[in-house]
Amino acid sequence: MSLQVEIEHDSKALIVRLKGELDHHTAETVRARMEEAIADSNCRNVILNMEHLSFMDSSGLGVILGRYKQITGKGGKMVVCGINPSVHRLFQMSGLFKIVTVEENERSAVLRLEGVS
Amino acid sequence: MEKNFMTLRFAAKSENESFARVTVAAFLSRLDPTLDELMDIKTVVSEAVTNAIIHGYENDPEGIITITAQLEDNVLTLIVEDQGRGIADVELARQPLYTSRPELERSGMGFTIMENFMDRLEVETAPGKGTKVIMTKRIESAKPLYNESGR
Numbered sequence: 001m002s003l004q005v006e007i008e009h010d011s012k013a014l015i016v017r018l019k020g021e022l023d024h025h026t027a028e029t030v031r032a033r034m035e036e037a038i039a040d041s042n043c044r045n046v047i048l049n050m051e052h053l054s055f056m057d058s059s060g061l062g063v064i065l066g067r068y069k070q071i072t073g074k075g076g077k078m079v080v081c082g083i084n085p086s087v088h089r090l091f092q093m094s095g096l097f098k099i100v101t102v103e104e105n106e107r108s109a110v111l112r113l114e115g116v117s
Numbered sequence: 118m119e120k121n122f123m124t125l126r127f128a129a130k131s132e133n134e135s136f137a138r139v140t141v142a143a144f145l146s147r148l149d150p151t152l153d154e155l156m157d158i159k160t161v162v163s164e165a166v167t168n169a170i171i172h173g174y175e176n177d178p179e180g181i182i183t184i185t186a187q188l189e190d191n192v193l194t195l196i197v198e199d200q201g202r203g204i205a206d207v208e209l210a211r212q213p214l215y216t217s218r219p220e221l222e223r224s225g226m227g228f229t230i231m232e233n234f235m236d237r238l239e240v241e242t243a244p245g246k247g248t249k250v251i252m253t254k255r256i257e258s259a260k261p262l263y264n265e266s267g268r
Contacts (some may be wrong), residue, residue: 025131061224
């Protein structure tokens with residue numbers, strides 16, 4: 001498996017950590033795991049930690065956008081953190097920065113959500 | 118002028134996406150590209166191969182994808198080819214955020230990324246015949262493949 005998905009249920013948010021390569025092949029796993037966790041969880045908010053992502057392409061943008069819609073549809077917020085320079089460029093190109101909240105790391109993402117709750 | 122090339126043929130299966138990008142990156146490695154350049158190349162290979170699998174062959178694993186990478190000095194030409202459905206309206210397909218398959222959570226950014234990461238992109242396609250994406254990029258960080266005398 002070239003991508004690992006770790007999901008932690010924090011009191012304030014669902015923390016999703018991705019490790020490895022996010023492409024068309026692995027995007028389906030991310031979609032399924034996150035979709036289920038979001039649906040089952042009482043948490044309204046999601047933190048997506050991409051610190052350990054070594055590769056991502058437009059399939060990753062698609063799955064992030066899909067989860068963003070799912071979360072905001074439930075009235076929650078999505079904070080993305082730990083994005084590397086190449087993911088940064090993809091976010092910029094697609095306009096994702098305009099809708100998704102970005103924080104430097106998981107700690108600042110948690111603080112951000114505490115601030116808004 | 119030094120030339121080199123390689124051709125890769127593989128089944129149109131999503132599990133081959135990482136294999137394809139790693140192989141092209143390995144072929145380029147003797148030019149000693151920067152990590153950013155390698156990442157750009159791996160990303161565009163991934164985009165073109167994903168398009169061939171999803172749109173060209175509509176996930177039919179019987180489909181065959183061919184990648185040719187050519188090096189002429191430090192200019193890379195990358196050709197990704199399929200014999201799938203083809204694209205009816207290339208202009209539309211190249212629009213940022215356009216996708217013909219919104220139900221699959223596609224971002225519609227594939228061609229935009231390829232155009233941005235490469236110096237040049239051309240698409241040859243015909244409905245029912247398949248699609249050929251031709252991209253070129255100068256690898257700026259490339260070490261000369263051989264030293265000219267007096268340098």
